[in-house]
Amino acid sequence: MGKKVYIETYGCQMNVADTEVIFSILAKEGYSRTSEIGEADLIMANTCSVRDNAEQRIWGRIAVFDKERESRPGVVVGILGCMAERLKDKLLDTGKIDLVAGPDAYRALPRMLRDISEGPQIEVMLSRSETYDDIIPVRTDRNGVSAFISIMRGCNNVCSYCVVPYTRGAERSRDPKTIVREACDVFSKGYREVTLLGQNVDSYLWKDPDGNDVGFAALLGAVAEISPLLRVRFSTSNPQDISEEVIRTMAAHPNICRHIHLPVQSGSDPVLERMRRRYTREGYLEKVSMIRSVLPDICLSTDVIAGFCGETEEDHRLTLSLFSEVGFDAAFMFRYSERPGTLAARKYADDVPEEVKIRRLNEIIELQNSLSLESNRRDVGKRFEVLVEGPSKRNGDEFCGRTTGNKMCVFPASSLKAGDYVDVVVRDCTSATLFCDLA
Numbered sequence: 001m002g003k004k005v006y007i008e009t010y011g012c013q014m015n016v017a018d019t020e021v022i023f024s025i026l027a028k029e030g031y032s033r034t035s036e037i038g039e040a041d042l043i044m045a046n047t048c049s050v051r052d053n054a055e056q057r058i059w060g061r062i063a064v065f066d067k068e069r070e071s072r073p074g075v076v077v078g079i080l081g082c083m084a085e086r087l088k089d090k091l092l093d094t095g096k097i098d099l100v101a102g103p104d105a106y107r108a109l110p111r112m113l114r115d116i117s118e119g120p121q122i123e124v125m126l127s128r129s130e131t132y133d134d135i136i137p138v139r140t141d142r143n144g145v146s147a148f149i150s151i152m153r154g155c156n157n158v159c160s161y162c163v164v165p166y167t168r169g170a171e172r173s174r175d176p177k178t179i180v181r182e183a184c185d186v187f188s189k190g191y192r193e194v195t196l197l198g199q200n201v202d203s204y205l206w207k208d209p210d211g212n213d214v215g216f217a218a219l220l221g222a223v224a225e226i227s228p229l230l231r232v233r234f235s236t237s238n239p240q241d242i243s244e245e246v247i248r249t250m251a252a253h254p255n256i257c258r259h260i261h262l263p264v265q266s267g268s269d270p271v272l273e274r275m276r277r278r279y280t281r282e283g284y285l286e287k288v289s290m291i292r293s294v295l296p297d298i299c300l301s302t303d304v305i306a307g308f309c310g311e312t313e314e315d316h317r318l319t320l321s322l323f324s325e326v327g328f329d330a331a332f333m334f335r336y337s338e339r340p341g342t343l344a345a346r347k348y349a350d351d352v353p354e355e356v357k358i359r360r361l362n363e364i365i366e367l368q369n370s371l372s373l374e375s376n377r378r379d380v381g382k383r384f385e386v387l388v389e390g391p392s393k394r395n396g397d398e399f400c401g402r403t404t405g406n407k408m409c410v411f412p413a414s415s416l417k418a419g420d421y422v423d424v425v426v427r428d429c430t431s432a433t434l435f436c437d438l439a
């Protein structure tokens with residue numbers, strides 16, 4: 001009887017893509033996937049360390065996994081991903097975990113599993129070259145329409161609040177040939193959307209042995225050329241690095257989606273400087289103008305951190321005013337969580353009281369909700385092409401899918417199926433959803 005593996009995935013899209021690589025590596029060892037923890041021989045979590053609450057959730061899951069491990073002899077529990085890299089043998093010290101593997105160590109999993117009878121296994125070496133470029137991921141998406149493709153790993157920035165460079169190591173780019181091949185492969189299997197993933201996609205750079213270097217704009221263009229029916233998205237763009245060349249490449253390819261995720265983190269220069277972000281408020285706004293001058297219909301989303309070290313009320317108001325000025329279509333909003341070992345943890349006091357962080361975050365959320373609603377209201381009456389993802393969560397008679405700007409639409413199911421393109425007209429909206437009729 002083959003063994004069964006169960007994996008829970010936390011954190012960013014990169015972890016989702018990594019879990020697909022891990023399933024592929026384990027499939028070669030005879031492990032089949034299960035979504036039932038109770039029948040798994042191998043129970044793992046692919047973890048995130050970006051904020052303390054992300055790690056707290058994992059500790060809760062470790063307690064749950066431990067019950068399985070206690071009640072069914074032979075069950076192996078493993079921790080993968082960023083928290084494995086950050087906490088290393090501290091995880092093994094709990095006595096509840098048999099295996100710890102960091103983001104660059106997944107090729108070692110088969111060996112670690114074979115050696116597990118000799119005792120707990122740990123592999124947390126970071127690599128300068130690992131990109132898993134030859135591994136064909138086992139897709140875990142539910143709809144068969146949308147796939148993540150990792151184009152690079154690690155991060156060379158040192159944003160002072162961020163743990164990612166420590167958990168994922170130095171930046172390295174993946175061979176573009178393998179990226180285009182993977183995108184072609186998913187397209188031929190019926191997928192209609194790929195999202196190219198990296199912590200800073202604009203610094204993607206493949207050094208070709210023949211001297212023909214490939215940058216992000218060229219890679220993006222090459223993936224977009226696969227088929228006009230393949231939508232191409234990417235994340236994340238860093239404000240200091242996003243280039244006009246990339247924007248022009250988008251303009252030249254209608255199938256590159258009209259959406260850019262451009263994390264701002266703060267609207268105040270002194271805060272941006274302490275965060276070691278390499279742009280100013282003005283620089284950010286200039287990038288937004290440059291993008292909008294080429295792509296007037298672009299949708300913009302962002303990330304923001306409320307209550308970073310030393311943030312004053314004035315700094316906070318500048319963040320609110322920047323949000324209003326840009327009018328983001330969507331945002332991921334967080335309160336600052338100090339991460340041990342980061343520059344900010346070593347250098348600055350985490351001095352904004354928790355209740356102030358929460359209040360500021362709530363003010364940002366409230367403002368963004370009204371901006372999202374305004375943005376959606378402007379779309380009422382307009383026609384959009386939507387890529388059908390499948391039945392809507394709330395109502396089985398309806399389907400859902402996104403506009404090129406990444407807005408979620410709900411519309412009558414008709415005879416549509418996932419992967420179809422359909423034209424809709426927006427009838428009504430909330431801040432999160434466009435309610436549409438078929439055009």
Ligand code: SAH
Nearest residue numbers: 161162199236263303304305334335336337
């Ligand atoms: N590479 C991406 C994002 C990585 S982490 C980028 O540079 O934008 C995703 C988001 O988590 C960040 O954009 C930031 O807003 C948030 N984040 C990172 N570290 C954090 C911390 N210590 N506390 C709160 N939010 C944090």
Ligand code: SF4
Nearest residue numbers: 155157159162164199
């Ligand atoms: Fe973290 Fe900054 Fe790198 Fe993004 S660019 S992963 S925020 S260090």
Ligand code: F3S
Nearest residue numbers: 011012048049050082
């Ligand atoms: Fe992603 Fe979390 Fe690691 S955001 S890179 S899984 S710390």
